[in-house]
């Protein structure tokens with residue numbers, strides 16, 4: 164079913180490529196400039212978007228085996244993700260039940276138990292409290308009541324979503340709106356994480372706008388991707404999640420008539436964004452790869468950071484492919500840090516002057532229309548009505 168959808172999208176891209184057209188919304192969209200710097204607005208986004216929406220926090224490749232774990236911060240919440248003995252994935256607040264210390268340092272590893280560095284209380288990988296240090300001195304504790312606080316968590320398509328507010332009632336499957344089925348055609352559960360790195364950026368929405376924007380490619384990236392890079396985009400949505408693909412001129416000849424034989428690799432080309440903060444873009448450096456960029460808000464409206472993950476279909480088999488993968492990864496850091504985010508940080512400063520009332524998203528920037536409308540809608544929706552915004556795919 165979802166492969167048919169991929170084929171349909173490819174046919175649509177081909178038709179637009181041949182006709183030299185793109186689908187466009189009727190109007191240019193105005194977005195208030197203050198949305199990028201206003202403190203109150205930003206606090207609302209943290210609370211209503213980042214706390215209530217599931218976030219794509221980890222890749223299966225990072226926690227493949229029982230006992231594998233990943234500790235990280237998201238929206239100010241320390242999170243611990245673990246692969247249990249039964250092979251399921253669980254997520255917890257990375258906080259000890261004794262007096263609240265953070266248990267594991269940020270990073271990935273493998274362990275049988277999580278031991279708190281403060282007074283050595285320990286938990287198994289299922290999150291149960293299994294050891295209290297010096298129990299005779301401490302006094303009686305009902306261990307069954309003092310496990311780690313579990314967070315809603317779902318693993319699909321080789322990716323792991325976690326909701327960082329344990330009280331959020333939005334079902335993760337519902338939120339995905341069937342998008343995970345499309346993503347499953349990559350087969351990420353068997354891919355290999357080659358490397359990750361962190362890049363500092365401006366307001367999370369300024370940073371994220373760039374991932375849905377092909378309009379800027381031959382201009383801002385004229386010295387890296389090159390001035391001839393195609394910059395027209397076709398957007399497809401599943402709930403708030405969007406795929407960005409280019410109209411594919413000449414692709415029909417490449418693919419042939421029998422769509423059953425069209426390679427999946429070509430069918431999933433382009434950029435896949437996962438609302439509200441992830442972009443997946445295909446590359447070929449040292450072998451087939453994607454850059455999975457996870458954006459997180461910083462501590463102020465004007466800051467964010469992005470974890471860039473270079474996920475490869477296969478581990479590079481030799482030194483030459485390893486070197487090619489490293490070069491590609493470094494090139495992508497350069498493009499994002501020195502071109503996209505360097506521009507975004509200056510854009511942030513300019514917007515903060517308040518000299519402009521609004522910014523514009525053109526009829527060729529439909530991804531920005533969809534994204535900003537979704538953020539606005541979510542901010543206007545109560546907890547109770549939130550599930551009504553989504554429908555399963």
Ligand code: FES
Nearest residue numbers: 259261262279282
């Ligand atoms: S805070 Fe963790 S053992 Fe005391």
Ligand SMILES: [Fe+2]
Nearest residue numbers: 373379384503
């Ligand atoms: Fe860019």
